[in-house]
Amino acid sequence: MxxxxxxxxxxxxFHPKNIAVVGVSSNENDGGHFKALLNxxxxxxxxxxxxxPKMTKINNFTCYPSILxxxxxxxxxxxxxxxxxxxxxxxxxxxxxxxxxHLFTAGFNETGDKNREKLGEEVLNMTKKAGIxxxxxxxxxxxxxGEQISFTEEAPPEESGDVFVxxxxxxxxxxxxxxxxxxxxxxxxVVSFGNGADLSVSDFLEYAANDNETKYVLSYIEGINNGxxxxxxxxKCASVKPxxxxxxxxxxxxxxxxxxxxxxxxxxxxxxxxLCKQFGVILVDSxxxxxxxxxxxxxxxxxxxxxxVISISSGGGxxxxxxxxxxxxxxxxxxxxxxxxxxxxxxxxxxxxxxxNPIDFGVGANQVNLLKKLFRTLSKNKKVNCFFYSYGLMPxxxxxxxxxxxxxxxxxxxIRNIFGKxxxxxxxxxxxxxxxxxxxxxxxxxxxxxxxxRIQGSLDEVNHLACLALENGVxxxxxxxxxxxxxxxxxxxxxxx
Amino acid sequence: MxxxxxxxxxxxxFHPKNIAVVGVSSNENDGGHFKALLNxxxxxxxxxxxxxPKMTKINNFTCYPSILxxxxxxxxxxxxxxxxxxxxxxxxxxxxxxxxxHLFTAGFNETGDKNREKLGEEVLNMTKKAGIxxxxxxxxxxxxxGEQISFTEEAPPEESGDVFVxxxxxxxxxxxxxxxxxxxxxxxxVVSFGNGADLSVSDFLEYAANDNETKYVLSYIEGINNGxxxxxxxxKCASVKPxxxxxxxxxxxxxxxxxxxxxxxxxxxxxxxxLCKQFGVILVDSxxxxxxxxxxxxxxxxxxxxxxVISISSGGGxxxxxxxxxxxxxxxxxxxxxxxxxxxxxxxxxxxxxxxNPIDFGVGANQVNLLKKLFRTLSKNKKVNCFFYSYGLMPxxxxxxxxxxxxxxxxxxxIRNIFGKxxxxxxxxxxxxxxxxxxxxxxxxxxxxxxxxRIQGSLDEVNHLACLALENGVxxxxxxxxxxxxxxxxxxxxxxx
Numbered sequence: 001m002x003x004x005x006x007x008x009x010x011x012x013x014f015h016p017k018n019i020a021v022v023g024v025s026s027n028e029n030d031g032g033h034f035k036a037l038l039n040x041x042x043x044x045x046x047x048x049x050x051x052x053p054k055m056t057k058i059n060n061f062t063c064y065p066s067i068l069x070x071x072x073x074x075x076x077x078x079x080x081x082x083x084x085x086x087x088x089x090x091x092x093x094x095x096x097x098x099x100x101x102h103l104f105t106a107g108f109n110e111t112g113d114k115n116r117e118k119l120g121e122e123v124l125n126m127t128k129k130a131g132i133x134x135x136x137x138x139x140x141x142x143x144x145x146g147e148q149i150s151f152t153e154e155a156p157p158e159e160s161g162d163v164f165v166x167x168x169x170x171x172x173x174x175x176x177x178x179x180x181x182x183x184x185x186x187x188x189x190v191v192s193f194g195n196g197a198d199l200s201v202s203d204f205l206e207y208a209a210n211d212n213e214t215k216y217v218l219s220y221i222e223g224i225n226n227g228x229x230x231x232x233x234x235x236k237c238a239s240v241k242p243x244x245x246x247x248x249x250x251x252x253x254x255x256x257x258x259x260x261x262x263x264x265x266x267x268x269x270x271x272x273x274x275l276c277k278q279f280g281v282i283l284v285d286s287x288x289x290x291x292x293x294x295x296x297x298x299x300x301x302x303x304x305x306x307x308x309v310i311s312i313s314s315g316g317g318x319x320x321x322x323x324x325x326x327x328x329x330x331x332x333x334x335x336x337x338x339x340x341x342x343x344x345x346x347x348x349x350x351x352x353x354x355x356x357n358p359i360d361f362g363v364g365a366n367q368v369n370l371l372k373k374l375f376r377t378l379s380k381n382k383k384v385n386c387f388f389y390s391y392g393l394m395p396x397x398x399x400x401x402x403x404x405x406x407x408x409x410x411x412x413x414x415i416r417n418i419f420g421k422x423x424x425x426x427x428x429x430x431x432x433x434x435x436x437x438x439x440x441x442x443x444x445x446x447x448x449x450x451x452x453x454r455i456q457g458s459l460d461e462v463n464h465l466a467c468l469a470l471e472n473g474v475x476x477x478x479x480x481x482x483x484x485x486x487x488x489x490x491x492x493x494x495x496x497x
Numbered sequence: 498m499x500x501x502x503x504x505x506x507x508x509x510x511f512h513p514k515n516i517a518v519v520g521v522s523s524n525e526n527d528g529g530h531f532k533a534l535l536n537x538x539x540x541x542x543x544x545x546x547x548x549x550p551k552m553t554k555i556n557n558f559t560c561y562p563s564i565l566x567x568x569x570x571x572x573x574x575x576x577x578x579x580x581x582x583x584x585x586x587x588x589x590x591x592x593x594x595x596x597x598x599h600l601f602t603a604g605f606n607e608t609g610d611k612n613r614e615k616l617g618e619e620v621l622n623m624t625k626k627a628g629i630x631x632x633x634x635x636x637x638x639x640x641x642x643g644e645q646i647s648f649t650e651e652a653p654p655e656e657s658g659d660v661f662v663x664x665x666x667x668x669x670x671x672x673x674x675x676x677x678x679x680x681x682x683x684x685x686x687v688v689s690f691g692n693g694a695d696l697s698v699s700d701f702l703e704y705a706a707n708d709n710e711t712k713y714v715l716s717y718i719e720g721i722n723n724g725x726x727x728x729x730x731x732x733k734c735a736s737v738k739p740x741x742x743x744x745x746x747x748x749x750x751x752x753x754x755x756x757x758x759x760x761x762x763x764x765x766x767x768x769x770x771x772l773c774k775q776f777g778v779i780l781v782d783s784x785x786x787x788x789x790x791x792x793x794x795x796x797x798x799x800x801x802x803x804x805x806v807i808s809i810s811s812g813g814g815x816x817x818x819x820x821x822x823x824x825x826x827x828x829x830x831x832x833x834x835x836x837x838x839x840x841x842x843x844x845x846x847x848x849x850x851x852x853x854n855p856i857d858f859g860v861g862a863n864q865v866n867l868l869k870k871l872f873r874t875l876s877k878n879k880k881v882n883c884f885f886y887s888y889g890l891m892p893x894x895x896x897x898x899x900x901x902x903x904x905x906x907x908x909x910x911x912i913r914n915i916f917g918k919x920x921x922x923x924x925x926x927x928x929x930x931x932x933x934x935x936x937x938x939x940x941x942x943x944x945x946x947x948x949x950x951r952i953q954g955s956l957d958e959v960n961h962l963a964c965l966a967l968e969n970g971v972x973x974x975x976x977x978x979x980x981x982x983x984x985x986x987x988x989x990x991x992x993x994x
Contacts, residue, residue, distance in 0.1 A: 013821075014922030083848065107848030114848075138849070169814020182952050222817060248814060253830040260851030261813030286818065317666020317745060320719060321783065324751035331748040350613075351580065351604030352635070354757030358750075455679050456960065459953055486760035 010207050013100050013133060013199070014144050014189050016076035018047035020067050022089060023080030026055055033078045033104065033141070033151060034058070040150035042156075043442070049074065066092055073097040083116065086123050086137075092252060094130045101127060103136035103194075110138055110263035112194055118397035124197055138262060139194025140170030143177060145187060146213070152177070161186020162215035163294060168222045168248070168262050169193060172287065176218065180291050182243035183476075188213035189260040195262045202229040216297060217241050218290055222248045223264020231275070238279045238340035242297050242493075244290050245283050247272055280496050282489055292477060292486035295466075298444035299475040301386070301487060305494050307331045308383040309487075311480075312374070313390035313450075316354070322450075322480040323358050329484035333357045334383035338424070343377050365432035372439065379443045386445055388483065391432070392452030392471035429465055433472045440473065448475045448483050498562040507704050509812045510630060510696070511641050511686055513573035515544035517564050519586060520577030530575045530601065530638070530648060531555070537655075546571065553582035563589055575638060580604035580613065584636075588740035591627045596869035598624060600633035600691075607635055607692055607760035611887045621694050635759060637667030637690025637981040640674060642684060643710070649674070658683020659712035660791060663701035664904055665691060665719045665745070665759050669784065673715065677788050678949050680973075681964035682795070685710035692759045699726040711859055713794060714740045715787055720761020728772070735776045739794050739990075741787050742780050744769055773893050777993050779986055789974060789983035792963075796972040798883070798984060804828045805880040806984075808977075810869070810887030810947075811859035813851070819887070819947075819977040820855050826981035831880035840874050869936065876940045883942055885980065888929070889949030926962055930969045937970065945980050 019042065021034045037048050038059065050058050053065040065345055067074050067089075067452045074096045079089055083105050093101055108120030120137065127134050135141055140151040146160045151170070156177045167173035173192035180187075188211060191204055203222050217237055224230045237243045249258030250269040258264045262269075276283040285289050296302065309331050313319050323333055336344070336357050344355040347370070354360035359378070363370050375387065436447045449469055454462060469476035477483035499767040516539065519533045534545050535556065547555050550562040564571050571593045576586055580602050590598055605617030617634065624631050632638055637648040641859075643657045648667070653674045660682055664670035670689035677684075685708060688701055698718050705714045714734055721727045734740045746755030755761045773780040781787050793799065806828050810816050820830055833841070833854050841852040844867070851857035856875070860867050872884065933944045946966055951959060959975075966973035974980035 013739045069750070111847050113847065167814070169817070170814070171812035172814035172818075220814060222814075246818070248817035248821065251821045253824040254817050256830070256832075256853055257813070257817040257820040257851070257857070260853055260855075260857060261817055272703050285821070315666070315668035317664070317669035317717060317719075319752050320666070320745035320754040320758055321669075322744070323754040324745065324748045324782070327748035327750040333753075335753075350608050350610065354754070356753055357755055358754045360754070360757060454956060455676050456956055458955055459951060463953065487784035 005041040007212075008207055008210050010199075010203060013135070014142065015112060015147055016046070016100065016149075018049060018072065018074060019076045019078060019149070020049040020051050020064075020070060020074045021078045022051040023068060024050040024052045024055075024058060024063065025080075026052065026058075029398070032080060032153070035153040036150045039153050039155065040145075041148045042150075045148050047072075058382065067096050068092050072094065076100045076102065079100045079105045082103055083119055083137075087119070087126065090123055090126045090130070090132070093132055094126075098132055099484040101132050101134050102139075103134060104139065104141065105136070106138040106194075108137050108195060108197070108263070110259075110261060112260070112263075113478075120195075120197060127198065129342075134198035135191065136194045137197060140173055140192035142192075143173070143187065143190040143429065151192065151372075154178075157181050157186055158494060159186050160188060160213065162213065163187050163218060164204075164208040164211060164214040164216070165190040165218045165220075166201055166208065167192050168196065168201070168218040168264070169220055170194070172220050172246075175287055176220075176290070179287055180294065181407040182463045182466075183291060183295065184470040185291070185294055195264075196225060198411075200225050200229075202226060205230075205233040205237040205243070209233070209240050215241060216294055217243045218246075218294070219244070219250060220261050222245045222258035222467065224267060234275070234281060235279045238281045242293075243281050244293050245276060245281055246285065246287070246290060246355075247283060247351075250285075250419070277496065282493050284489070288482065289485065293480050293489060295470065296475055296486045296490050297475070299473050300440050301448070301475050301490055303494070304385055304446060304487060304490055306385045307491055308334045308385045309388055309484075310334070310336075310384050310386075311358040311376050312363075312378075313358060313360060313388075314422070316360055318390065318452075319354070319358040319360045322388075324478075325481045326388070326484045329481070330488045331484050332383075334381065336378070337380075337382055340377060340381050343380075344374075347373060357387060365428040365435070368431065368435050371435055375439050375443060375447070379445060384445060386487070387446055387447045387452050390452065390480075391449050392454075426465070428459075429468065433468060433474055436474050437472045448477065448487075450480050450483050451476060451478055453478050499878040504709075505694075505701060505704055505707050507630075509572070511639065511646075512644055513543070513597065513646075514577060515546060515569065515571060516573045516646070517546040517548050517567060517571045518562060518563075518575045518577065519548040521547040521549045521552075521555060521560065522577075523549065529577060529650070532650040533647045536652065537642075538645045539647075542645050544569075544799070549983075564593050565589050566591065571636075573597045573599065575599045576602045578602055580616055580634075584616070584623065586630070587620055587623045590629055591623075595629055597870045598629050598631050599636075599638040600631060601636065601638065603691075604631070605634050605636040605692060605694070605760070607758060609757070609760075612950060617692075617694060624695065631695035632688065633691045634694060636665075637670055637689035640670070640684065640687040648689065651675075651846040654678050654683055656683050657685060657710065659710065660684050660715060661701075661705040661713070662687040662715045663698055663705070664689050664717040665693065665698070666717055666763070667691070669717050669743075673717075673787070674782050676784055677791065679960045679963075680788060680792065681868070681967040682788070682791055687755075692761075693722060697722050697726075699723060699730040702727075702730040702734040702740070706730070706737050707893070710869050712738060713791055714738050715743075715791070716741070717743045717745060718818050718894060719755035719759050720744045721764060731772070731778060732776045735778045739790075740778050741786060741790050742773060742778055743782065743784070744780060770967075774993065777990060779990050781986070785979065786982065788916060789979050790969075790986060792967065792974070793972055793983045793987050795967060797937050798945070798972050798987055800991070801882055801943060801984060801987055803882045804985070804988055805882045806854040806885055806981075807831070807833075807875050807878065807881050807883075808887075809860075809875075810855060810857060810885075813857055815887065815949075816851070816855040818859045819885075822976075822978045823885070823981045826978070827985045828981050829880075831878065833875070834877075834879055836877050837874060840877075841871075843984075862925040862932075865928065865932050868929075868932055872936050872940060872944070876942060881942060883984070884944045885947050885977065886944055887931075887949065888946050889951075923958075923962070926965065930965060930971055933971050934969045945974065946983075947977050947980050948973060948975055950975050
């Protein structure tokens with residue numbers, strides 16, 4: 001077991017045997033890292049040392065006056081102290097052979113204050129000399145489900161996954177976890193590293209590139225401290241794994257915000273963009289876009305090479321606006337060839353339908369044979385690289401559970417869903433997925449489910465459908481716009497490789 | 498009372514005394530216009546005549562074999578017959594002095610079939626000669642809450658409002674109603690007019706311009722039949738009321754879809770855009786954007802003239818990405834002047850905050866005095882035309898109702914909300930709104946609430962907050978992107994007037 005983690009010089013950071021939380025709050029309701037580690041069960045596997053000179057006990061744990069009193073050496077220290085107290089803590093860390101110091105503590109170079117900048121330099125000089133690696137300052141630290149380490153007291157998934165996240169923002173790190181998890185994605189390691197004064201994005205990208213657990217790499221970056229190391233690690237990472245970057249501070253205003261947030265110099269947006277293009281990095285603007293790219297990568301869209309979409313929906317106005325959106329993104333809705341048109345007209349009535357792409361024809365999940373006939377016929381078109389299939393309740397259907405003349409209709413849902421663990425019963429969607437799964441296999445073409453966004457009711461049921469789709473390798477997106485945007489980027493990425 | 502409706506030659510269309518539904522379904526579960534009219538209570542005010550030769554009774558109503566057997570003349574006929582039977586129906590309409598024929602019936606010129614096109618022409622020649630006005634074909638018809646007319650059997654709002662909608666798509670007409678209603682907007686009249694063979698968008702825009710009930714005009718258009726009449730009515734309408742247009746078929750692919758949908762020739766996107774600019778029409782791409790523009794128009798943003806935004810949020814990474822989004826939209830985050838910075842620093846601590854715009858400082862709804870101090874101080878900045886205030890639960894807070902270090906936190910919600918009729922209890926949000934309402938008045942600056950989008954839980958509570966905000970004249974948007982986009986368009990529109 002141990003060997004698995006013994007391959008990279010930075011492995012120790014993600015696999016501490018004990019963690020001391022220094023400056024643990026005396027107020028039980030305060031939350032923070034101690035509570036987060038308790039909730040994730042770190043103490044069941046390893047040891048937590050709460051540290052606060054004002055208490056002797058907390059939640060049945062001995063509370064130590066300082067780390068010096070901890071009964072063993074300490075692997076990993078989380079500092080929740082005010083910045084001016086950190087140099088003293090570092091001295092103690094040296095005595096206790098601490099390997100990693102995570103500075104949740106903020107108030108160093110990001111303040112723009114000269115004295116605080118000096119304080120930060122002092123701390124860094126001390127840790128460097130002692131060989132202690134620093135995560136932060138000004139960050140949330142680690143979420144490593146395999147080691148039951150978490151920085152958020154809310155309940156992130158217990159299971160490990162294959163996505164590595166390195167984020168300069170703690171709030172965004174948490175958003176990555178919860179947004180992507182709600183759509184069925186799981187994580188190998190997530191690190192919020194804030195100002196990145198010692199361990200920086202370069203270190204984490206380099207680590208992720210080598211990490212066996214990791215298949216996809218996602219990073220939120222505000223600024224780069226060491227350009228040369230960054231270029232090297234970014235290039236390496238993107239050459240071995242799909243690497244998705246959100247670059248904060250691409251505008252002047254955003255750059256100012258980044259400077260105040262993590263003391264980062266954002267650099268030129270143009271230079272960053274061309275670097276990403278050159279290295280095969282996928283640059284995105286938002287968490288939603290990152291989520292969509294990963295969903296595409298993990299389903300049948302990973303290998304899409306060209307941009308011809310046949311779109312199937314019901315309801316003319318939506319077809320029109322959706323076609324406009326698809327086309328604006330750079331994808332193409334090719335004409336349906338005459339022979340295929342004729343075949344379609346043999347089973348699609350004339351009034352209220354269209355067969356020229358977009359296909360405007362209401363065929364529901366329960367009409368399995370008709371669905372198969374439709375997709376098989378359309379797959380004969382000269383130009384087609386993927387299908388869009390519009391799915392969704394009219395949002396106003398919820399209140400009365402009335403079935404209407406919609407393309408498909410979702411069944412009743414019974415149980416509240418948290419990260420897809422429990423079941424919403426929806427036989428028609430299950431049927432749709434099994435049909436699409438087999439069609440994707442036989443036709444060798446991705447079938448993208450485009451869900452019409454909801455305005456009422458519960459989002460949990462939509463998340464559940466999305467999780468099921470992911471399990472079946474069927475891409476599921478919240479709109480034509482988002483699907484098209486993700487696919488366009490995947491195609492560009494494929495072509496650049 | 499009657500005089501109110503007696504001002505325009507087309508008033509009769511929206512105020513029929515009786516409606517015959519021809520081709521009413523024998524299956525009670527089928528829904529359709531008869532059920533829609535029953536649900537909206539048209540029969541309590543006026544008379545419904547169901548017509549179907551195969552039945553004598555339906556829902557305790559006498560069902561007539563044809564309109565000829567109806568006991569009185571008929572004002573308004575809804576045809577649910579197949580297209581080939583329509584000419585015979587028109588003959589009967591002439592006998593019964595019908596004023597308006599609404600052809601729900603599809604299958605005319607939009608099919609691209611020559612015989613069907615001829616059939617459509619035949620029908621139109623007959624109605625023209627007889628002076629019968631036609632809505633459609635291929636459309637859902639009317640929703641007029643004041644007359645208890647509805648085309649959807651689901652429950653749209655019973656109350657009238659001030660937004661007029663003319664839509665070539667029935668599905669989108671329904672989406673307009675339910676999406677906007679869920680955010681507190683109500684309607685004077687909504688008409689889905691499909692192919693617009695007789696009554697077209699020109700007639701409806703001209704009508705809306707004159708309608709006392711209507712303050713805002715919204716239209717989804719795929720194509721224009723009579724260019725000259727359209728230009729005249731569009732110009733007139735936009736000169737007297739804010740006029741928002743969604744033009745479907747702006748791309749080649751969308752135009753093809755439009756042609757199949759309503760037989761429309763979409764025309765040149767560039768020409769349409771410059772027309773809109775010239776006439777002061779607000780051109781948008783989606784229902785969401787239309788919704789945002791109307792929310793802006795109905796709140797403190799209606800008169801915003803310049804683009805300097807001071808953005809207040811909590812959580813650095815979000816501040817950075819939000820600033821990037823605001824800046825990309827064309828709005829500006831001006832620097833905070835030195836004197837204002839100094840005043841801010843007198844009550845905002847240094848660590849973990851920023852005062853340079855974006856303001857990164859967590860101040861919650863319950864800290865009324867601190868909030869007021871913050872906004873008053875910031876209003877002294879040389880450049881400021883509006884504020885953004887980021888509001889929202891972390892999405893993952895829902896499951897456990899744990900309060901975390903978020904900017905604000907929403908209370909527990911008790912009752913399911915349909916269009917804001919019932920109360921979700923949320924004292925902290927009420928407090929925030931009353932603070933912002935008074936600040937908007939004293940500072941004469943809009944305060945925009947930017948809600949962080951949810952990924953879990955119920956959307957109904959968000960809709961409820963948005964409705965409350967609208968009632969208080971406080972703009973509420975789902976993201977910085979959407980807020981910025983709407984504001985940018987309002988400013989351009991203001992400048993062009």
